[in-house]
Amino acid sequence: MKKIDLDLCEDAVKMALKMGAQEAEAYATSEETIKTDVRYNVIANVTAHTKGAIGLRVFVNKGLGFASTNNVRYLEEACENAVRLARAAPRDEFSILPQPKKGGAVKVFDVPLSIEDCVSYTDDLIRSARGDKRVSIGMGGFSSCIQETYVANSNGINASEKRSDFEYWALGMCKDGDEVTDEVFRWGGTHFVHEIDTGKVGRAVGNAVLGLRGAKKTEGVQGEIILAPEALSEYLLRVLTESINADNVQKGVSKLKLKDMFSNHLTIVDDGSLPGGFSTSSFDREGVPHKPLTIIDRGELKSYLHNTYTANKAGTSSTGHAYGGPTSASSIAPTNFVIKPGDKRLKTIISEVDKGVIAEYFTGSVDMASGDFSGALKAGHLIDRGEITIPVKEVMIAGNFFDLLKNISGISRESRDLGGYKIPYIKTGGVSITS
Amino acid sequence: MLDTLKSICERYDHYTELRYHDRIQNRIRVRTGILEEARSNRITGVGARVLIGGAWGFSSTSNTDKEAIIDAVEKAKRAAKARVVEEKVDIAPTPLATGRFESSPTEDSLVDHSLEEKLSLCIGANKMMDGVIGTTIYYEYIDHKYIATNDGAFCEIVDMKPTFMTIAVASEGAESVEVYGGKGVTGGWKALFSERSAADIASESRDKALTLLHAKRVGGGRATVIIAPDVTGILAHEAIGHTVEADLVLSGSIVSGKIGQKVANDCVTLVDSGQSPIKENAEGVVLVDDEGVPTKKTVIIDNGILRSYLHNRETAARFGVEPTGNARAFEYSDEPIIRMRNTYIEPVDWNFEEMVEDMREGYLIKNPLNGEASLSADFMFGIAEAYPIHNGELGDVEKLAAISGNAFDVLRSTDAISRDFEYCKPGHCGKGQPAKVGLGGPYIRCKAIIGGV
Numbered sequence: 099m100k101k102i103d104l105d106l107c108e109d110a111v112k113m114a115l116k117m118g119a120q121e122a123e124a125y126a127t128s129e130e131t132i133k134t135d136v137r138y139n140v141i142a143n144v145t146a147h148t149k150g151a152i153g154l155r156v157f158v159n160k161g162l163g164f165a166s167t168n169n170v171r172y173l174e175e176a177c178e179n180a181v182r183l184a185r186a187a188p189r190d191e192f193s194i195l196p197q198p199k200k201g202g203a204v205k206v207f208d209v210p211l212s213i214e215d216c217v218s219y220t221d222d223l224i225r226s227a228r229g230d231k232r233v234s235i236g237m238g239g240f241s242s243c244i245q246e247t248y249v250a251n252s253n254g255i256n257a258s259e260k261r262s263d264f265e266y267w268a269l270g271m272c273k274d275g276d277e278v279t280d281e282v283f284r285w286g287g288t289h290f291v292h293e294i295d296t297g298k299v300g301r302a303v304g305n306a307v308l309g310l311r312g313a314k315k316t317e318g319v320q321g322e323i324i325l326a327p328e329a330l331s332e333y334l335l336r337v338l339t340e341s342i343n344a345d346n347v348q349k350g351v352s353k354l355k356l357k358d359m360f361s362n363h364l365t366i367v368d369d370g371s372l373p374g375g376f377s378t379s380s381f382d383r384e385g386v387p388h389k390p391l392t393i394i395d396r397g398e399l400k401s402y403l404h405n406t407y408t409a410n411k412a413g414t415s416s417t418g419h420a421y422g423g424p425t426s427a428s429s430i431a432p433t434n435f436v437i438k439p440g441d442k443r444l445k446t447i448i449s450e451v452d453k454g455v456i457a458e459y460f461t462g463s464v465d466m467a468s469g470d471f472s473g474a475l476k477a478g479h480l481i482d483r484g485e486i487t488i489p490v491k492e493v494m495i496a497g498n499f500f501d502l503l504k505n506i507s508g509i510s511r512e513s514r515d516l517g518g519y520k521i522p523y524i525k526t527g528g529v530s531i532t533s
Numbered sequence: 534m535l536d537t538l539k540s541i542c543e544r545y546d547h548y549t550e551l552r553y554h555d556r557i558q559n560r561i562r563v564r565t566g567i568l569e570e571a572r573s574n575r576i577t578g579v580g581a582r583v584l585i586g587g588a589w590g591f592s593s594t595s596n597t598d599k600e601a602i603i604d605a606v607e608k609a610k611r612a613a614k615a616r617v618v619e620e621k622v623d624i625a626p627t628p629l630a631t632g633r634f635e636s637s638p639t640e641d642s643l644v645d646h647s648l649e650e651k652l653s654l655c656i657g658a659n660k661m662m663d664g665v666i667g668t669t670i671y672y673e674y675i676d677h678k679y680i681a682t683n684d685g686a687f688c689e690i691v692d693m694k695p696t697f698m699t700i701a702v703a704s705e706g707a708e709s710v711e712v713y714g715g716k717g718v719t720g721g722w723k724a725l726f727s728e729r730s731a732a733d734i735a736s737e738s739r740d741k742a743l744t745l746l747h748a749k750r751v752g753g754g755r756a757t758v759i760i761a762p763d764v765t766g767i768l769a770h771e772a773i774g775h776t777v778e779a780d781l782v783l784s785g786s787i788v789s790g791k792i793g794q795k796v797a798n799d800c801v802t803l804v805d806s807g808q809s810p811i812k813e814n815a816e817g818v819v820l821v822d823d824e825g826v827p828t829k830k831t832v833i834i835d836n837g838i839l840r841s842y843l844h845n846r847e848t849a850a851r852f853g854v855e856p857t858g859n860a861r862a863f864e865y866s867d868e869p870i871i872r873m874r875n876t877y878i879e880p881v882d883w884n885f886e887e888m889v890e891d892m893r894e895g896y897l898i899k900n901p902l903n904g905e906a907s908l909s910a911d912f913m914f915g916i917a918e919a920y921p922i923h924n925g926e927l928g929d930v931e932k933l934a935a936i937s938g939n940a941f942d943v944l945r946s947t948d949a950i951s952r953d954f955e956y957c958k959p960g961h962c963g964k965g966q967p968a969k970v971g972l973g974g975p976y977i978r979c980k981a982i983i984g985g986v
Contacts, residue, residue, distance in 0.1 A: 140619055144612035147866050148605070149578065149595040164572040168595040172575045179573040179648060186649040187568050188656065213608065217615040349564075425574050 100170040102128045102150040104258045107250035110154055110173060115252060117181045119156035121195045123251035125383060125424050126152035129243055132213055134220040136238035139228065141220050146213055153424035154180045161187030166425045192411040195251045201387020203380045204371060206261040206289040211242040219266065219296045226300025227270055233304045236281065238268035240296065255385040262289050265517065266296050270303040272311055279310035280477040280491065282458050283328050285516050287376045306458065310477055313489035320531060321453035327514040327521035329459045329475065335519065337469045337499040342393055343430045344408035351467055354399060361506035362397035363440065370418055370433030377518030383420035383428040391417050403430050436520040440509030444523050447508040449484040451525065455493050456481055464499065472496035497529030535689060537599055538681035541606060545683060548584040548624060549606060552823055553597065553679040554865035560672040561652050563659040571652055578865035581605040585613040587621020593866040625849035627856045629686035630827045634820040637693035641721040643673050658735040665739050666702040674969065686825025694718065694816060694969050695725045696959045699735045701742035710745045710932070712917055713902065714738035717959025717969065719809065719818035744930060751896070751919040751931040753984020759888055759976050761899035762955040764916065764936070766972030769803055770876040770962065771904045772912035772940030777833050778871045779848035786908040788839060796839045797944030802879040803834040805843055807858050815875040815956045817971030819861060823869035828858030845871050863966040872964060875971035881950035885976050888949050890925040896983060897922060898936055901958065906940065913937040919983065938981040951976035
């Protein structure tokens with residue numbers, strides 16, 4: 099079978115133009131993935147996948163058509179379908195493909211791992227978490243993905259990149275007699291084999307859940323809350339990343355205002371070129387190079403995330419945030435989304451809280467459009483007169499995520515990397531807390 | 534291809550299962566007149582699964598050359614052997630499918646309708662949605678599979694599932710109402726639009742959203758309710774069906790150890806079927822599952838008594854029962870796991886009007902928006918419409934936020950079930966991978982908590 103590569107993308111662009119497309123883009127990936135799944139302290143599953151696909155986006159009279167296939171025998175059929183759809187599609191004045199732009203290549207590739215290597219890292223993850231046998235890993239896993247990405251378009255873009263992504267994670271709890279603690283989640287990931295540290299993630303989960311033994315339901319918890327990086331990343335930050343997505347802004351879905359939305363403690367930079375970032379790559383889904391983008395600067399909203407389409411509609415340039423795989427046209431997403439760390443250590447921030455709660459994660463419901471949320475903070479500890487005291491079970495909270503960002507009164511120097519998100523601890527208030 | 538798969542399977546002594554899947558997925562989405570998505574995807578590939586020494590190994594490849602498939606089996610073998618297995622698994626012997634299985638008609642097939650026609654359908658229907666933010670979506674799966682195992686499966690499966698959906702959002706000031714409409718079937722173009730055209734579905738959604746925007750909000754509390762077929766379906770699937778999936782039974786769902794016990798009122802019979810009983814073209818038709826097991830109607834609750842869980846070959850062996858044909862994989866690269874097919878409560882003999890006339894106070898509840906349920910069968914579904922019933926008369930529609938309760942309590946409180954029956958609410962079920970499922974049922978009268986969230 100013919101290989102999926104940059105030459106194939108260039109051939110596909112030519113083929114689409116020959117069939118009547120006025121502009122054409124081909125994006126393809128080819129990858130080898132190995133995954134392990136941990137369930138209740140054992141490796142429940144090991145899988146290995148070889149896949150590749152090519153997607154074609156074409157415009158005829160500014161009408162959009164898209165088709166993809168993972169089988170090069172059907173490439174001609176895909177070109178035909180894309181052109182037919184584009185011919186039948188209504189004109190959209192803003193349809194456009196990007197022009198070539200210079201950007202620096204980043205190094206995100208190391209050597210591949212074998213199935214046996216992946217199993218061995220997974221064993222280390224479980225073993226490190228369970229130095230104390232009361233710790234139990236309910237879910238977890240390790241994955242190795244070696245991927246090549248190719249993009250070519252009729253404006254002359256042609257780029258390729260090879261990357262290796264190694265990820266591992268664990269969700270653990272502690273079972274001590276009849277007591278079962280809340281769960282704690284930790285993630286680790288890197289592009290380089292020598293940086294894989296499954297032991298660190300395992301030990302972090304183990305230590306955190308052992309510290310939750312003896313948690314009590316308390317009444318009348320009041321005051322400030324400190325949210326761990328994991329508590330923010332799970333659902334809550336999505337409210338913000340959806341709101342800064344230019345497509346949502348242009349559709350009127352985003353509720354962001356330019357002024358008075360955020361605490362002046364808050365600075366956020368999204369940087370797809372960040373050295374060592376898990377979401378670092380040389381170019382986006384459309385072949386546009388990444389560069390740092392300040393989204394919020396000391397509380398002031400500075401920019402939205404754009405792909406070429408939304409940028410054209412807004413009369414600006416793409417910020418390099420086109421996102422997606424080869425089976426659909428580009429959407430928009432952040433890359434390495436970095437909340438700038440503060441200048442105080444977490445310990446100092448805790449010492450500044452008279453009464454409050456520090457929590458590991460949030461579970462509940464969040465309305466993406468309004469930012470309203472309600473649910474529970476889990477894996478938490480009470481803070482009393484600047485000191486962490488007892489672990490607490492399920493602190494119910496409700497509020498609005500934008501209010502929470504506006505009320506930030508402290509950001510820690512420590513932050514954790516959560517698959518493209520670099521997040522510190524934040525101290526905030528203005529949410530209703532019950533228990 | 535089927536012969537190639539068979540010849541590869543037969544090279545091995547251990548259980549080997551090969552599944553070739555060719556899928557055409559076309560998808561069109563139009564929002565307020567703007568074409569947001571117009572795509573046609575074709576994916577082909579082979580999933581290879583082996584069972585060695587009580588451990589599964591799974592691998593997949595998008596390269597369908599013989600050498601690449603053999604390489605996938607070899608990787609699956611390494612995956613199975615790479616880990617230490619504490620609890621060995623086995624698979625239940627069962628008659629496996631041979632031959633060709635076709636769940637969609639050859640006449641008026643989806644492939645006879647052009648991409649252009651599907652695109653213009655969405656654009657045309659979208660024009661019926663003025664006054665609201667209207668989205669029209671058409672998507673279809675055209676599937677062709679070959680399954681071979683070295684213990685007897687040797688079959689070809691052809692299946693087509695088209696869906697047309699609408700989303701209408703009406704808003705005024707801070708008030709906003711969202712209404713979903715549409716239909717999904719297993720079958721051809723005629724089956725999809727047999728009852729209502731795309732334009733009718735779109736304008737109904739629009740009208741409903743605008744009516745609900747100005748409707749008053751329903752009061753809360755425990756009430757006697759008649760739930761419409763669309764709510765019955767989501768209750769049967771989300772709140773009962775997941776608790777009887779044997780893998781989740783093993784994880785400690787509420788029905789663990791309750792086979793043979795009374796779990797619902799005598800009038801309740803709840804079924805999951807790979808066929809399309811009662812009405813044709815149900816969305817979740819699966820004639821042969823992805824382990825090559827021919828499906829049939831599985832009676833989960835028989836006149837109030839819990840009779841069966843939903844099994845794949847592994848859990849069937851573990852429970853010492855026959856597999857029920859519930860192993861499903863979304864694409865070639867997904868491993869088959871236990872999923873539902875068409876899940877519903879069987880109709881009985883009441884007529885809907887009589888059920889209403891027979892009620893002094895309560896509500897008719899319809900149009901679910903979303904739903905979540907736990908393995909203890911506690912559920913909460915977002916619901917759009919409630920119609921108060923007072924002395925046997927239906928009142929004007931009111932806005933409802935949610936219905937909640939424990940699904941088994943609801944079934945124990947059920948005292949009337951209609952003979953009217955519908956499959957409704959197109960969509961996917963998510964369990965790590967998506968699956969097209971059918972949900973439906975009759976009107977049932979029961980007790981639940983309604984009102985604000």
